[in-house]
Amino acid sequence: MLDVFASVQIREVASIGGNLSTASPIGDLIPVMMALKAKLKxxxxxxxxxxxxxxxxxxYRQNCLQxxxxxxxxxIHDLKANTHFRxxxxSTRRDLDISTVNISIRIQLDENEIVEEIILAYGGMAATVKRAVKAEQYLIGKPWAKEVVEEAKAYIEHDFTPISDARSGAEFRLEVAKNLLLKMFYEVSR
Ligand SMILES: Cc1cc2nc3c(=O)[nH]c(=O)nc-3n(C[C@H](O)[C@H](O)[C@H](O)COP(=O)(O)OP(=O)(O)OC[C@H]3O[C@@H](n4cnc5c(N)ncnc54)[C@H](O)[C@@H]3O)c2cc1C
Structure with missing residues (x-):
């Protein structure tokens, strides 16, 4: 995520605190922190x-600060040995572009590759960064296998009603969100 975050110039001045406090639905570090179960001081x-x-x-763009x-x-706690984060x-361009859709996943598998815990945090799919709770619930207790993840993709449609805007149509966002889940499957499984 940091490789594709803004540009060198922006990264030299931008802070993580500013990125989180903006509370943007497409802020790139919010899903990362959500998947890592970060606590903020x-x-x-x-x-x-x-x-x-x-x-x-x-x-939307609101935080709880007084x-x-x-x-x-x-x-952020260290991840356990059987916990994966990706x-x-x-985005349309590699540099200097904000996300159309982004995802951060944290998944804990048992010794038989059964999903014990999963967080699927998406940016660009709602007014705030939001977890795909229905897809998460579907995956818990099931094998981390391609067929199961393919089935879970259907739940993404129940989790989100994205908008169309200058960056993308709603239909494209849903398709990307589903495919990002599959990408996460391949990345965690390699
Ligand atoms: C060209 C360009 C490209 C960009 N690309 C990306 C991108 O790829 N991904 C992405 O997520 N964002 C991107 N951004 C948006 C922005 O630069 C980043 O979100 C950045 O991390 C914001 O940090 P900052 O320190 O500049 O915050 P600021 O803009 O200085 O602050 C944002 C808000 O948060 C408040 N704030 C800042 N720090 C704190 C704090 N510690 N506690 C409480 N409130 C605070 C400020 O008062 C302000 O209201 C881009 C911006 C530009 C201009």
């Missing part, structure tokens, strides 16, 4: 508090 006049990333983003608060830290971005 917030400083205010009365001290510090920690907020889960999913509670930090409250609405007027006197700043995001000052991010906490992320991907689809």
């Amino acid at each position: 917030i400083a205010g006049q009365l001290g510090f508090r920690w907020v889960e990333i999913e509670d930090f983003i409250t609405d 007027n006197d608060e700043l995001l000052v830290g991010i906490g 992320t991907a971005k689809v």
Whole structure:
């Protein structure tokens, strides 16, 4: 994700705190942090508090910060040995382009390759970065196999009602979201 994030010039000045605080539905680091179950450290006049990333983003371009608060830290646990994390971005150009759709996945498999836990965080599919909860629920307890992932793709349509805008039509977004799930399957399985 960092390889395709903006451009060298933007990366030299942009901060992770700014990317998350903007709460953009196509901010590239929000799905990453969601899949990593990041906790955000917030400083205010009365001290510090920690907020889960999913509670930090409250609405389209809205976060839960009060007027006197700043995001000052991010906490991420190490991933267990059987937990995989992958992320991907689809945009028209490689450089200097924001996402049409992006995905971050965290998946925990047991010794028989059964899905124990999964987070599918998508950007560009709703007013905020959003998890594909129905697809996640379908996959939990099932083998991490191509046929099962192909079936799970159908649930993406129930998870999201994307909009059409200058970057893409809604139909294309849905198709990309489904195919990104399959891409994640291949990347985790290799
Ligand atoms: C040419 C270009 C390309 C871009 N490409 C991408 C891209 O590929 N992917 C992507 O996700 N974004 C992209 N962006 C958007 C933006 O640059 C990034 O999201 C960047 O990470 C924002 O960080 P910043 O530090 O510049 O935030 P700012 O723009 O300075 O701040 C954004 C908002 O967050 C608030 N804020 C900043 N830091 C904090 C903090 N620590 N605590 C609380 N509030 C805070 C600010 O007050 C402001 O309201 C691009 C922008 C440009 C101009």
